[in-house]
Amino acid sequence: MAAPFDTPVLGDVTERGIPALKAGAMAGSKPYVAAAAHQEPLGFPGVLEDGWEKKAIGHMGELLGKYRSLQVFMDICVKCGACTDKCHFFLGTSDPKNMPVARADLFRSVYRRYFTAAGKLAPGLVGAREMNKETLDEWFNYFHQCSQCRRCSVFCPYGIDTAEISMAARDIMDAIGQGQKYCNEIIGKVHRIGNNLGLPPPALLDTLEGLEEDMEADTGVAVKMPIDVHGAEVLLVTPSADFFAEPHVLGLIGYAKVFHAAGTSWTLSTKASEAGNFGMFIGNYEQMRKISLRIREAALELGVKRIIFGECGHAWRVAYSFLNTLAGPWDFLDPRYPVPQHILEFTNDLISRKGIKLDKSGNDGMVLTVHDSCNVARGARMGDKPGGQFTIPRDVIRASVPKFVDMHPDTICDKTFCCGGGGGLLTDELIELRVKGSVPRMEALKAVVEQDGVTHMAAMCAICKAQFTKILPYFGHDREMVVSVHQLVSNAIVLGDND
């Protein structure tokens, strides 16, 4: 179990300064290394084998050739420093190696040594570094202190995206036999069982049946949780945490009620019982593709006309930005609807054309704020207008609750801070990093709690929900303070008298 640590004292969100540096503060923070049993099923070497250094450099060369952006990011940083204090992990840990530019330099220094003339001739002069065990260990630790949230890239005058560099670093580490247990074990479960949780179909069916009973007991209406229904109009792909954890499952109940009230036929799928795609976190295109293809297969087998994604941040980035390349073409789906569509787009559209009715008194006494998920905010969009990924979730929340307030402008929309658990870091051994990385978000939350009486924070991502459930108590809040957006819709929706 992780060593004890002090929960940071929260500062004032309006006066955030650059923390006094604590060199090496997080030098010991690292996730478990994947065992051979978690590496080999993904086609990665089980352990570091002789000659891994050369292999790492070879793989780096391949990636530099394949991804133009990575090559450009290596060469264009002018060390202006604009990104330094923009990373929640730096702000929360004060470790200078968590400054985005320093993180990128871990990669860049190796790049210089092997791929630039100056680095080959006079490595000492240009900060070039050998790939050796010491370098690798530092990579492993600090590339797993990046949640790939892309906040730094918003402030970089050149748009350098440290998230992409972290992904490349992780891909190299997998390729030489030093992967991360959390991600790779989970990806193995997706291939073997169908979802991140490892929920086999009979357990899923039993869970859904239980939810149908609960919904009928609560509302008196027989709302269904259909699964593997051929010929349904919509295939809903959602994170498996929605079947399992709180408050996720309350969001799932919300989706079901919306489909019911709208009269849209829909289905879940045992094959695509996971929206998440951890292939992105490990920077592995092949894994991303394989995981995405399950969705295509399920859609074809079930003969659906539309695909809708549930509340999951990184899944939506993969879906919105890459699904067509990874698993397209989608010409067999109904062209009148976006492919894929987000459940928030679907619900918002119904609200705006009065296709469903909401009664805010279902959320009486609640004052809401919202946490923008980094992958939704900076990796995707919603709707057909710029900034839709910010306005649509807010419109849905406002329509469902009596009062809504936003947090400090430096912490929302495209400047949102990561929850502290994204990018494949939502694992218990990284709890200190997760608590400290949540500090900027917790400071902003504290301000609206004190000034505006905020009682709940809505989230639209399974990772954010699990992370906040875990870390809110460290800061004196109830774990149930975090809610799913569709949980609010669920509390407000009027069932039964819709036509």
Next chain:
Amino acid sequence: MAYTSNGATIEADEEGYLINITEWDEGLADQIAKDEGITMSPEHWEVVNFLREYYSEYQIAPAVRVLTKAIAKKMGPDKGNNKYLYELFPYGPGKQACKIAGLPKPTGCV
């Protein structure tokens, strides 16, 4: 890591979850609980036993809601809620109770 129970060495992963779940017995559960700072009461056992029953049928631990419903049925509606389960297992009923029950840790975004 590993546990010693009745003179036998029982392998566990880095966090103390058993590698081979068939090596579990009640004495070992007591020992794992103690390491977690928990003294097993009849209420703890109700939860652990239910987890094991569910696992043997479905090869996965039950969803939080399935667990709270089952506990409500067995121990009364005032105990069938998340808060009560967190009182029993402060590190989370899912993960901590699974460890004591000798079951694998639920993975993913939970």
